[in-house]
Amino acid sequence: MGAKIVKLQLIYKSDEVMPYKDYCKELFALMREMSIIKNKIATYLYLDKRFSVALPIEKDTKVKSASGLASAFASELLVNYKTGEVEVLKNHSSNRSAAGQDVQAKFKKFLKESMGAYAVNPPSFKDNGTLCLHDRCIQIYYDEDNKDYGAKLFLLSHSYAKELGIKSSNGFDYKLLVGDDSSRAIIERIIAGEYKISASNLKWDKRKKKWYLLLCYSFTEKRTTSYDPKEYENNVMGINFGVICPMYMSFNHCKNRYNIEANEIEAFRKQVEARRIALRRQRKYCGDGSIGHGKNKRNSPAMKIDDKIARFRDTCNHKYARYAVDMAIKHQCGIIVIEDLTSIAEKEERLFLKTWSYYDLQNKIEYKAKEAGIKVIKINPQYVSRRCSKCGYISFEKEENIKAPDYRKFHCVECGFQSHVDYNASQNNATIGIEAIIAEQIKEHNSENVKNQPAAKAAKSKSKIKETA
Numbered sequence: 506m507g508a509k510i511v512k513l514q515l516i517y518k519s520d521e522v523m524p525y526k527d528y529c530k531e532l533f534a535l536m537r538e539m540s541i542i543k544n545k546i547a548t549y550l551y552l553d554k555r556f557s558v559a560l561p562i563e564k565d566t567k568v569k570s571a572s573g574l575a576s577a578f579a580s581e582l583l584v585n586y587k588t589g590e591v592e593v594l595k596n597h598s599s600n601r602s603a604a605g606q607d608v609q610a611k612f613k614k615f616l617k618e619s620m621g622a623y624a625v626n627p628p629s630f631k632d633n634g635t636l637c638l639h640d641r642c643i644q645i646y647y648d649e650d651n652k653d654y655g656a657k658l659f660l661l662s663h664s665y666a667k668e669l670g671i672k673s674s675n676g677f678d679y680k681l682l683v684g685d686d687s688s689r690a691i692i693e694r695i696i697a698g699e700y701k702i703s704a705s706n707l708k709w710d711k712r713k714k715k716w717y718l719l720l721c722y723s724f725t726e727k728r729t730t731s732y733d734p735k736e737y738e739n740n741v742m743g744i745n746f747g748v749i750c751p752m753y754m755s756f757n758h759c760k761n762r763y764n765i766e767a768n769e770i771e772a773f774r775k776q777v778e779a780r781r782i783a784l785r786r787q788r789k790y791c792g793d794g795s796i797g798h799g800k801n802k803r804n805s806p807a808m809k810i811d812d813k814i815a816r817f818r819d820t821c822n823h824k825y826a827r828y829a830v831d832m833a834i835k836h837q838c839g840i841i842v843i844e845d846l847t848s849i850a851e852k853e854e855r856l857f858l859k860t861w862s863y864y865d866l867q868n869k870i871e872y873k874a875k876e877a878g879i880k881v882i883k884i885n886p887q888y889v890s891r892r893c894s895k896c897g898y899i900s901f902e903k904e905e906n907i908k909a910p911d912y913r914k915f916h917c918v919e920c921g922f923q924s925h926v927d928y929n930a931s932q933n934n935a936t937i938g939i940e941a942i943i944a945e946q947i948k949e950h951n952s953e954n955v956k957n958q959p960a961a962k963a964a965k966s967k968s969k970i971k972e973t974a
């Protein structure tokens with residue numbers, strides 16, 4: 506699993522902290538200092554390797570080994586061993602250790618490539634306009650107010666920020682220019698926690714006079730299970746894509762249950778809907794300016810909204826799928842059962858199906874479960890929500906078991922079992938062999954119906970078919 510890099514332009518937003526001109530000046534100073542630090546570390550590593558001698562720097566900075574040097578440079582103050590002067594390092598301590606690690610990695614390569622310790626000079630690091638960033642010093646976020654992406658970078662050491670009269674904990678704020686859809690998908694996944702940021706670089710493009718973030722990210726490790734899912738196929742997690750909750754999870758081997766509340770999706774949907782209406786109104790009264798440029802151009806703000814919805818769904822679905830599979834692993838499940846929503850005719854009453862991409866969510870769950878070695882079984886959704894998970898009674902009369910006034914409640918007319926509708930359905934899904942059981946119940950119900958046909962419709966209303974097992 507390798508790390509990848511995405512290049513993003515940064516637009517400085519922290520003018521109230523420091524005017525842009527001063528900010529640039531400070532950053533160039535940081536870069537100069539970083540290259541000095543890198544060269545010091547490289548020299549040290551080189552001397553240590555070649556002569557096995559420690560630099561006099563040791564007694565001042567308590568460097569015990571070559572690898573300890575990076576952390577020595579991570580301390581706030583450095584005593585110059587020649588002059589005895591104490592200097593405040595400007596770079597953030599974490600970024601200094603990131604630089605140290607960078608040098609160590611390059612030094613290893615250097616030893617392999619250039620006659621190792623017999624090389625005449627240590628590798629050198631020029632000030633090439635980059636700043637090493639520790640992953641701790643990078644925050645990527647979605648800017649709710651401006652509806653775009655932002656980054657926060659922590660660049661200054663505590664003492665240096667103090668010297669400048671700035672609160673170092675605030676960092677510098679930027680708008681991220683995300684050019685294309687693939688970078689956008691990466692950012693979304695980083696925000697969703699799907700991808701993990703690793704040590705990166707801040708770069709000044711001299712020619713373009715622009716700042717770039719060379720953001721390194723890696724795929725979070727595949728969830729490894731501490732058990733072999735193949736040996737736990739009796740532990741089943743049932744997921745229901747619900748009437749009330751977008752997703753409800755429960756198990757056949759323990760009482761725990763988890764669900765995702767609809768609030769997040771609902772709030773977003775309302776917000777988008779309001780925006781769409783406002784746009785439509787605007788369009789109605791807009792002047793000639795936007796008319797006559799073709800349909801596409803006229804509709805483009807609306808299309809942008811559609812884009813936004815699609816991205817939001819993608820991010821949410823990643824998050825939900827990750828959550829579901831994590832819960833299955835936590836409860837040592839060998840199998841996850843979901844309903845096959847490719848034939849959703851029976852489920853059309855479920856509001857969320859209309860507004861949410863369940864098909865995509867299903868695919869993501871399947872994909873992530875497979876990574877963890879957990880089997881996913883898709884079952885026919887027919888009657889799942891109308892079957893009592895306790896006694897097995899299926900209400901073939903529509904809505905008999907799911908009763909008003911509280912439509913959230915499942916109430917079995919046969920045994921009196923009561924629960925959350927979505928919990929009941931997820932419990933059905935978690936029943937081993939549920940698809941065959943329901944198919945059998947349907948068959949029995951139908952043959953009974955045929956028998957009762959002459960007795961007309963009266964008999965149809967109370968068909969009680971019990972679980973055969």
Ligand SMILES: [Zn+2]
Pocket residue numbers: 893894895896897898917918919920921922
């Ligand atoms: Zn029942």
